[in-house]
Amino acid sequence: MTNRPGLNNEIVEAMPHVRRFAYSLTRNAADADDLVQTVIERVLDRGVPDDVELKKWMFRVCRNLWIDGLRAAKTRMDAVPELKDQPADTLSSEKVAADQMMMAKTRQAIDELPDAYREVMTVVGLGGASYKEAAAMLDTPIGTIMSRLGRARAMVAERTGYHD
Structure with a gap:
């Protein structure tokens, strides 16, 4: 080094x-x-x-x-x-607009993901890395990256109630 x-x-x-x-x-x-x-x-x-x-x-x-x-x-x-x-700090949904509530709900759903899924969601979904880049960054096979991202998106959709 x-x-x-x-x-x-x-x-x-x-x-x-x-x-x-x-x-x-x-x-x-x-x-x-x-x-x-x-x-x-x-x-x-x-x-x-x-x-x-x-x-x-x-x-x-x-x-x-x-x-x-x-x-x-x-x-x-x-x-x-x-x-x-x-107790953990929580967001007050009564004091925010509807779009802010959805954003908070989505953020919470992402935060509650298991670590491996949240890492992939962050690197690919939020950070904009390609599957190949994410695989290299996280030292994980590309197929596993794709699988975890799909599962992470499904978990977030389920927890937020937002489905295609």
Whole structure:
């Protein structure tokens, strides 16, 4: 792994994409920003393999760091059981217009997807990556990407009540 020439420019170009991905994983702007900062630090400290595209590498690092964070949080939750009973923030559907309610319902449905499906939905559906790009970013066979995306879309449609 090396710090190749032009790495800083490549990082700047990849940042918006990595941030969107980080936000889809964390579902919180501040946490996404922290995750992106950690990804950048990791890339600058450890470099990038010579034969990989930086953006794909940053997605992989981001995903791995997020998973590590989830594992650490689960360990903390298991150590302090009373934290499990704290209520989560919810959206008030009475105070938003119909289109905002549908958007909130869709966002919630995506957030409730299992991690593997949400990752694919984010990378392809929201991030605009092709199946081939998503397969490389997530280190998953292209057929699995296509299958997960189809299932993710079906789950979101079922949960929102929006069917073709």
